[in-house]
Amino acid sequence: MSLKNINVALIGNPNVGKTSVFNQLTGLNQQVGNYPGITVEKKMGFCKLPNNIKANILDLPGTYSLNASSIDESVVIELLLNKNDRLYPDVALVVTDVENLKRNLLLYTQIKDLEIPTILVINMADRMEHKGISLDIPYLEEHLKTKIALISSRKGYGIEELKNLIVSYKTISSEPCLNASIIDAEYFNSLRQAFPNQLLYKLWLVITQDVNFLNLERNEIRSSFTKSHSDLKRLQQKETIKRYQFINDVLKVGLKIDSSVAKDFRSKLDRILTHKIWGYVIFFLILFVIFQSIFQWSKIPMDFIDSTFATLSTLAGEHLPPGMLTDLISQGIIPGIGGILIFIPQIAFLFLFISILEESGYMSRVVFLMDKIMRRFGLSGKSVVPLISGTACAIPAIMATRNIENWKERLITILVTPFTTCSARLPVYAIIIGLVIPDTYVLGILNVQGLTLMLLYVIGFGTAILAAYILNIILKVKGKTFFVVEMPNYKLPMFKNVAINVIEKTKAFVFGAGKIILAISVILWFLASYGPGKQFKNAEKIILENTKAHPLSPIEFNNAVASQKLENSYIGLMGKTIEPVISPLGYDWKIGIAIISSFAAREVFVGTLATIYSVGGSDNENTIKNKMAAEVNPVTGEKIFNFASGISLLMFYAFAMQCASTLAITKKETNSWKWPAGQLVFMSSLAYIVALIAFQILK
Amino acid sequence: MIQEIIAFIILVIALAFLIRKFLFKKKSDKNCGSGDCGCS
Amino acid sequence: MQTTIHSLKKGQKAIILDFDIDVIPLKLLEMGCLPGNEVELLQIAPLGDPLYLNINGSHLAIRIETAKLINVELIKNKQK
Numbered sequence: 001m002s003l004k005n006i007n008v009a010l011i012g013n014p015n016v017g018k019t020s021v022f023n024q025l026t027g028l029n030q031q032v033g034n035y036p037g038i039t040v041e042k043k044m045g046f047c048k049l050p051n052n053i054k055a056n057i058l059d060l061p062g063t064y065s066l067n068a069s070s071i072d073e074s075v076v077i078e079l080l081l082n083k084n085d086r087l088y089p090d091v092a093l094v095v096t097d098v099e100n101l102k103r104n105l106l107l108y109t110q111i112k113d114l115e116i117p118t119i120l121v122i123n124m125a126d127r128m129e130h131k132g133i134s135l136d137i138p139y140l141e142e143h144l145k146t147k148i149a150l151i152s153s154r155k156g157y158g159i160e161e162l163k164n165l166i167v168s169y170k171t172i173s174s175e176p177c178l179n180a181s182i183i184d185a186e187y188f189n190s191l192r193q194a195f196p197n198q199l200l201y202k203l204w205l206v207i208t209q210d211v212n213f214l215n216l217e218r219n220e221i222r223s224s225f226t227k228s229h230s231d232l233k234r235l236q237q238k239e240t241i242k243r244y245q246f247i248n249d250v251l252k253v254g255l256k257i258d259s260s261v262a263k264d265f266r267s268k269l270d271r272i273l274t275h276k277i278w279g280y281v282i283f284f285l286i287l288f289v290i291f292q293s294i295f296q297w298s299k300i301p302m303d304f305i306d307s308t309f310a311t312l313s314t315l316a317g318e319h320l321p322p323g324m325l326t327d328l329i330s331q332g333i334i335p336g337i338g339g340i341l342i343f344i345p346q347i348a349f350l351f352l353f354i355s356i357l358e359e360s361g362y363m364s365r366v367v368f369l370m371d372k373i374m375r376r377f378g379l380s381g382k383s384v385v386p387l388i389s390g391t392a393c394a395i396p397a398i399m400a401t402r403n404i405e406n407w408k409e410r411l412i413t414i415l416v417t418p419f420t421t422c423s424a425r426l427p428v429y430a431i432i433i434g435l436v437i438p439d440t441y442v443l444g445i446l447n448v449q450g451l452t453l454m455l456l457y458v459i460g461f462g463t464a465i466l467a468a469y470i471l472n473i474i475l476k477v478k479g480k481t482f483f484v485v486e487m488p489n490y491k492l493p494m495f496k497n498v499a500i501n502v503i504e505k506t507k508a509f510v511f512g513a514g515k516i517i518l519a520i521s522v523i524l525w526f527l528a529s530y531g532p533g534k535q536f537k538n539a540e541k542i543i544l545e546n547t548k549a550h551p552l553s554p555i556e557f558n559n560a561v562a563s564q565k566l567e568n569s570y571i572g573l574m575g576k577t578i579e580p581v582i583s584p585l586g587y588d589w590k591i592g593i594a595i596i597s598s599f600a601a602r603e604v605f606v607g608t609l610a611t612i613y614s615v616g617g618s619d620n621e622n623t624i625k626n627k628m629a630a631e632v633n634p635v636t637g638e639k640i641f642n643f644a645s646g647i648s649l650l651m652f653y654a655f656a657m658q659c660a661s662t663l664a665i666t667k668k669e670t671n672s673w674k675w676p677a678g679q680l681v682f683m684s685s686l687a688y689i690v691a692l693i694a695f696q697i698l699k
Numbered sequence: 700m701i702q703e704i705i706a707f708i709i710l711v712i713a714l715a716f717l718i719r720k721f722l723f724k725k726k727s728d729k730n731c732g733s734g735d736c737g738c739s
Numbered sequence: 740m741q742t743t744i745h746s747l748k749k750g751q752k753a754i755i756l757d758f759d760i761d762v763i764p765l766k767l768l769e770m771g772c773l774p775g776n777e778v779e780l781l782q783i784a785p786l787g788d789p790l791y792l793n794i795n796g797s798h799l800a801i802r803i804e805t806a807k808l809i810n811v812e813l814i815k816n817k818q819k
Binding site for chain 3: 064065067069100102103106229230233234236237240241244266267270271274275276277279280364367368369371372373381482483484485486487488489
């Protein structure tokens with residue numbers, strides 16, 4: 001007989017290895033989603049425990065305290081205050097780091113006050129020897145009123161014992177370990193009398209926080225027991241002091257440090273990595289290595305994916321029974337899927353590097369180094385991670401801005417991140433550079449095409465910084481000025497954690513963006529294969545008529561018919577409609593089609609061009625490039641893809657806001673339509689103007 | 700022909716998907732946690 | 740000698756005295772910045788800001804504008 005799964009919540013400070021514990025317990029049986037209505041990540045996993053008991057493990061966002069200072073942290077409170085929530089835990093695991101036990105225990109004492117059965121997990125036990133730390137577990141268990149699991153998620157020990165503890169959750173004490181209400185006995189007593197059925201600490205949290213509390217009307221409590229903002233803060237300070245006093249007393253006996261044994265690796269590394277010269281040199285070197293690797297290493301897998309799908313597409317066309325569905329599959333769906341999968345190498349590598357930097361603790365040092373510089377541009381040191389992540393995809397980058405405390409700095413970071421060259425722009429850049437930039441070398445070793453690509457990246461970052469600077473001056477947004485970044489100890493990144501992180505993020509991207517791109521490819525194919533009117537329907541007759549005098553060979557005939565059809569298809573008509581607007585930029589209606597379709601997802605640009613040049617023709621990648629190179633303006637007789645129009649296209653894509661998903665997430669994170677709307681208008685105009693100027697000057 | 704029917708069904712699915720994605724963006728997002736969302 | 744965290748020199752230790760509770764966020768208190776706790780300045784960022792501190796065992800960095808608001812009493816330390 002299967003019992004209901006037990007709900008286990010993982011809570012703890014950031015940097016304690018909570019994610020490692022989560023990974024150890026769930027392996028790859030995890031899924032990442034969103035809490036409804038907000039963009040905080042919801043990580044859930046499944047774990048088989050001894051005695052045939054199954055557990056749903058919920059990895060809550062890292063937080064220092066239940067007094068939430070960000071949306072992430074408020075998610076924790078809301079869950080823990082709502083007994084009726086499906087995910088309300090049967091047992092809470094508070095994960096702590098043996099080196100930071102003092103601070104970690106603050107959260108622990110707060111959780112205990114919620115009277116949930118709580119297991120104290122002390123992680124990083126493998127470091128105890130190095131640091132000369134010894135613990136009196138029985139003493140701690142007695143005074144903290146819990147059961148302790150001393151583990152090392154890195155080395156993998158203690159996990160089985162932890163699982164056994166979870167299984168015996170009904171025997172775990174849910175008694176608070178200290179009585180904090182004595183900080184103002186009178187106040188809390190009257191509170192207790194007014195609401196005898198509610199947990200005192202819960203009531204206190206509702207009074208001090210902006211929390212949604214289902215069972216009780218917040219106004220009910222607040223109106224009768226309200227205090228001034230100042231008074232509340234004073235009480236909270238007293239509460240915090242009381243808790244730390246308790247913790248200090250317990251740890252005085254329960255934890256001993258033999259400092260003669262302690263090795264201090266951290267400060268040695270810190271001295272170099274935050275050095276006024278070497279710190280920056282090392283950082284830029286690391287960035288350089290990252291970007292070089294991403295390009296070099298991704299080339300081979302990307303080419304492989306590319307040619308595989310080109311082949312698949314041809315094979316499908318040849319071997320499946322002829323008909324509309326086959327055409328849809330071989331010309332729409334297969335290239336569409338290929339267009340999504342081709343991103344995986346780059347995104348995976350970027351997430352890999354960022355993961356390693358964060359796991360190792362180095363990212364905090366980068367934030368430390370860059371904060372002052374970034375502030376000159378209205379950004380925060382913490383903006384570094386989103387700006388770098390933006391080179392993979394702006395969406396996770398914008399989500400990463402959540403840890404920026406100052407609202408103005410956060411807003412500006414969100415608004416300028418889309419300027420950084422995201423991986424979706426790469427296929428566009430790659431094909432255009434391949435067409436119009438000569439494949440030569442300058443100074444003997446620097447490849448001009450490669451340099452152009454680097455230049456585009458620099459333009460991306462440069463524009464982001466410049467835009468930030470301008471926004472900083474223009475925007476009159478109030479933001480509380482506060483900044484704190486924890487500087488965790490350095491650790492060797494755990495392969496398992498990094499791997500799981502990369503897999504999860506890549507999966508999320510591929511399935512999320514991928515679905516959109518696939519849907520668009522399908523629609524695009526239809527729009528390109530059908531058209532209203534006689535010009536489309538009677539394509540063959542028309543071509544026959546026009547070439548009566550000089551009949552064409554069968555191949556030429558087919559190509560001519562395909563062209564005629566395309567030009568008069570739905571999408572062809574859309575392209576022709578916007579042609580007058582884009583011809584000053586050097587583009588024709590075919591490019592126009594590609595630009596329109598890439599508004600939903602930039603990656604689709606190349607796929608669209610492939611469709612345009614292959615509808616009715618062959619799907620060989622090479623042929624497409626050749627075809628594009630051979631495209632000629634019917635009026636002027638000049639090549640469509642020339643240096644001027646190529647640069648113009650590059651500039652257009654560098655600045656255009658073409659990602660509906662980015663706009664959507666900006667709206668979510670800023671809670672208003674005005675910001676993404678402004679982004680759309682501003683970036684589109686900028687893209688148009690710069691592309692226009694580029695073409696007019698260079699032609 | 701069956702090919703055409705299936706192809707059109709795929710088209711409709713694609714359209715429906717995109718419309719839902721872009722109109723529903725205002726409300727909750729993916730993976731609501733199946734069933735009871737706990738939305739207050 | 741009384742001063743603020745902002746004026747500490749690298750390697751100096753001090754005891755936190757007091758600060759304006761309305762201006763310093765609760766979060767900082769919860770991370771260990773409480774009257775009576777020890778603070779040590781570990782590193783100063785290359786451009787002078789932020790400051791990397793060890794407060795009550797917590798390693799963290801804060802900006803100078805916050806550091807200026809926290810009053811401390813220097814500890815006479817013997818040279819290491």
